[in-house]
Amino acid sequence: MQDCVIRVSELNKTFGAKQVLFDLSLDIARGEMVALIGSSGSGKSTLLRHLSGLTRADHPKQDESGHIHVMGDVIQQHGRLSRNVRRHRSKIGYVFQQFNLVGRLSVMENVLLGHLGRIPRWRGACRLFSESEKKAAMTSLTRVGMAEFCDRRASTLSGGQQQRVAIARALTQRAEVILADEPIASLDPESAKNVMDILADINATDKTTVLVSLHQIDYAREYCPRTVALKKGRIHYNGATHSLCDSRLAQIYGAEVAEIVTPLHGDPATFVRQMAMA
Numbered sequence: 001m002q003d004c005v006i007r008v009s010e011l012n013k014t015f016g017a018k019q020v021l022f023d024l025s026l027d028i029a030r031g032e033m034v035a036l037i038g039s040s041g042s043g044k045s046t047l048l049r050h051l052s053g054l055t056r057a058d059h060p061k062q063d064e065s066g067h068i069h070v071m072g073d074v075i076q077q078h079g080r081l082s083r084n085v086r087r088h089r090s091k092i093g094y095v096f097q098q099f100n101l102v103g104r105l106s107v108m109e110n111v112l113l114g115h116l117g118r119i120p121r122w123r124g125a126c127r128l129f130s131e132s133e134k135k136a137a138m139t140s141l142t143r144v145g146m147a148e149f150c151d152r153r154a155s156t157l158s159g160g161q162q163q164r165v166a167i168a169r170a171l172t173q174r175a176e177v178i179l180a181d182e183p184i185a186s187l188d189p190e191s192a193k194n195v196m197d198i199l200a201d202i203n204a205t206d207k208t209t210v211l212v213s214l215h216q217i218d219y220a221r222e223y224c225p226r227t228v229a230l231k232k233g234r235i236h237y238n239g240a241t242h243s244l245c246d247s248r249l250a251q252i253y254g255a256e257v258a259e260i261v262t263p264l265h266g267d268p269a270t271f272v273r274q275m276a277m278a
């Protein structure tokens with residue numbers, strides 16, 4: 001694939017006796033916005049965590065397996081993290097379902113943390129930021145519509161506001177890739193749309209590559225040209241989102257489709273039967 005920024009080759013992951021990812025390979029090109037869908041427990045978070053080296057893959061049997069690179073940097077291979085994983089990670093913005101802000105710090109201080117990967121550790125530890133770093137943080141906050149909240153304690157914000165601040169932190173980090181793990185799963189529909197609009201704008205305007213895991217297909221259909229559908233640790237679909245119709249989803253997920261297609265009226269078994277006949 002041309003200008004591939006995320007490459008996963010034959011990734012396997014086992015927790016204890018339970019294998020949760022199976023020979024998973026995936027390429028994502030620069031500037032794509034890709035949805036990763038799947039019901040709860042399908043392995044979305046585990047895959048995303050491998051991409052930024054938060055989790056190590058199994059030791060492989062073959063040379064090429066368990067190899068992950070992002071932006072040309074090897075994040076991990078052969079079950080070992082790169083020695084420079086922290087530096088590589090500074091190019092990857094990570095957005096979590098539960099926002100991961102430091103609640104006792106102000107909004108501005110949280111966004112300034114986005115600079116940590118680029119400045120000397122002692123400056124970060126003392127929270128000494130230059131005027132231009134503060135200005136960059138403010139620009140990011142303005143972009144997500146949160147500038148007026150800069151002095152507020154993060155813990156006092158609503159979920160949607162916290163998620164926008166988390167995205168401002170990734171912008172301040174100047175992340176070239178954003179991995180968003182169910183960023184809207186804890187939000188009301190209006191905040192969810194707002195957060196997805198912001199991610200789509202960052203993708204379209206800055207050409208930042210976005211891989212976003214989602215519980216529901218509706219948002220993938222609205223925002224992501226490509227969808228990767230995971231089920232029990234395997235990719236069952238990887239292609240254009242518009243071709244992933246409800247009947248195809250029902251074929252892939254069976255009764256679990258109720259988690260992915262919403263709103264689903266009536267009982268899932270009836271839906272699956274109807275879809276199978278469609």
Ligand SMILES: Nc1ncnc2c1ncn2[C@@H]1O[C@H](COP(=O)(O)OP(=O)(O)O)[C@@H](O)[C@H]1O
Pocket residue numbers: 015020038039040041042043044045046047
């Ligand atoms: N740290 C862990 N220890 C043991 N099992 C885990 C761990 N993390 C995830 N799992 C298991 O891996 C599977 C996939 O989980 P996860 O990646 O969180 O799925 P998803 O994000 O799609 O809901 C689940 O069965 C989960 O219980």
Ligand SMILES: [Mg+2]
Pocket residue numbers: 044045046181182
């Ligand atoms: Mg998850």
